[in-house]
Amino acid sequence: MNVRHPPLARRLARRLLPLGRFSKPRPQNLPAFAVPAGSLQTLEGPVAFHDTLMTLIAQARRRIVLVALYLQDDQAGREVLDALYAMHQARPEVEIEVYVDWHRARRGLIGKAASEGNAAMYREYPARFGDGVAIYGVPIQNRELFGVLHLKGFVVDDAVLYSGASINDVYLARQGRYRLDRYHLVRHAGLAESMADFVRRYLRDSDAVHRLDVRSLSATRDMQNAIRHLRRQLQRAHYHVPQEPLSEGDVAVTPLVGFGRHDNRLNDVLLMLLRHARRRVVLFTPYFNLPRPVRAVLGQLLRRGCTIDIMVGDKTANDFYIPPGEPFRKIGLLPYLYESNLRRFARAHRSHIARGQLNLWLWHDGDNSYHVKGLLIDDEVAVITGNNLNPRAWALDLENGLVLRDPARRLAAQHEAEWEGLRRHATRLEDYHVLDNPRRYPAEVRTLLRRLRRVRLDRLLNRLL
Structure with a gap:
């Protein structure tokens, strides 16, 4: 007889049981090319x-x-x-x-x-x-x-x-x-x-x-x-990928494509990889506007004790940032919208930040900009992708990526060197107060944000941009 669990019991089970129990596919089952x-x-x-x-x-x-x-x-x-x-x-x-x-x-x-x-x-x-x-x-x-x-x-x-x-x-x-x-x-x-x-x-x-x-x-x-x-x-599109056995020194490389809100293979695999993380996740995104399923899995990982590093660009390293003194255009609202998202996230997880389990990194290097995205998981999995890990990428754009599974950790030194190089121009947030309070934003930005939030158009913008 099938027993339907009440919502509360199901939520508690998801918090207390390993996330892998809810994921039928497993990383090692992905078809892949065996690449030296x-x-x-x-x-x-x-x-x-x-x-x-x-x-x-x-x-x-x-x-x-x-x-x-x-x-x-x-x-x-x-x-x-x-x-x-x-x-x-x-x-x-x-x-x-x-x-x-x-x-x-x-x-x-x-x-x-x-x-x-x-x-x-x-x-x-x-x-x-x-x-x-x-x-x-x-x-x-x-x-x-x-x-x-x-x-x-x-x-x-x-x-x-x-x-x-x-x-x-x-x-x-x-x-x-x-x-x-x-x-x-x-x-x-x-x-x-x-x-x-x-x-x-x-x-x-x-x-x-x-x-x-x-x-x-x-x-x-x-x-x-x-x-x-x-x-x-x-x-329904997909890459033709064999199931090649790995020899010693090989890395499993799986190309994936995703398009649309439903049955999106790339999205499904990204969530599956995150759910199977055991110790550490490093996430890169240029625009802090994570899809709801990603935010949910990150919350579960934090409750499980995983360490999570998220690197984003400082608002001044955003493509659409308009420096003070230059004529303001409405597109210049976006960096402030993303920073507001980051501030809310940091405030909600301030206890994880305080004990070093969640590390939020802001990248800034002069007037250069930041467009980095992808994942590093447990020193064994890397995702290189053009997917910005935002709602637009999750549902609207045609995206792809390469999943690298490296059980022998042959690429660990490369990934660590890449991560170290990125941190040279990044600062870890000690507290959400380090980020500008929206009340201190330029007057034009405050006015636009107030109008958008009054009719909840800020949520629509987060999904489209």
Whole structure:
């Protein structure tokens, strides 16, 4: 006979019993490529990321497949396009494809004058150099606000260069500034083929995906049926991944994709990995706006005694921060909204902070910005991803990531060196009072926050931005 537990009893059971009791899948059951540990490399920063990308392009022999939110019309973006066209002229047999978000490519920067966006540059290059570099726009939704192509990963021959970064000056550390992300290079033929095959099957072959480097572009309104079909396909999309046994010195690498609020494989695995944490979790997010399921699991882990480190950017290290003295725009509200979220979280968990079980780190380095995301769990699991671990990534954008399971801890030194390097520009919060009280925010920010909270639109913003 089935007995239904009352809500209170069920809540108590979830607090007192190991979280794994409620998770049917286990990390060791994930299908994965067996990759020699020596084939995985953590790159030190944006300069190394830039140099590695340019070297891979220059050495390509068969294929170059770049997937990013955008390839910007600036010095770095043109440097990459120059390299791609030079490769085509030197080796026409190399297949070269670039995939970016359809909507993002056709508008100017937020807060700037209206323009044709990066698509104008994409059309300029073939007019000068001829065809040979195919640039595709991928519309995940009919409007950018409701979802974008946030898939990441550059495949060059049998190498995968993975980062949450897109391609522009600040991501590639041009013009004296940088936006920090994480950067990993994996040399493995099977993984590279799986990621390139996904792009072919679900993006290039879709009727909703069109070239951006052509003179006449389709109107989004004429593509609505095709976009709807693409969304349905992406909700069932997956990488082809075998179940390869690990030899001594191998790391299990699982590429995952997720799209939509329900049956999202990437979200499910991220939660499963967190639930199975035993001792330590390190979580990176650029915008402190954790999805409710993630907050719930972190609370359970704290009650179980796990140590949790969360690193976020200081509000001044946010892409949308507007320094005092500059004209204020409404987009400048976002860093304050995220800081308010962090302050509430820190206040709710002040006892865990006081005893060192919860460590909240604020990253700040001059006028550079912070865009780091991912997980490190128990020195055995790492997640490298473009997923910002916020409600938008959880439900709206097309996201992916690589799960690295390393039971022999062959990569532990790399992960620890990465973590140590990130902490060089970070400060641990001793108490929630260290963060600005919203009552001390600039007048324009206080007014906007008050209006939003009066009609609860701040909650909607947290889900969309």
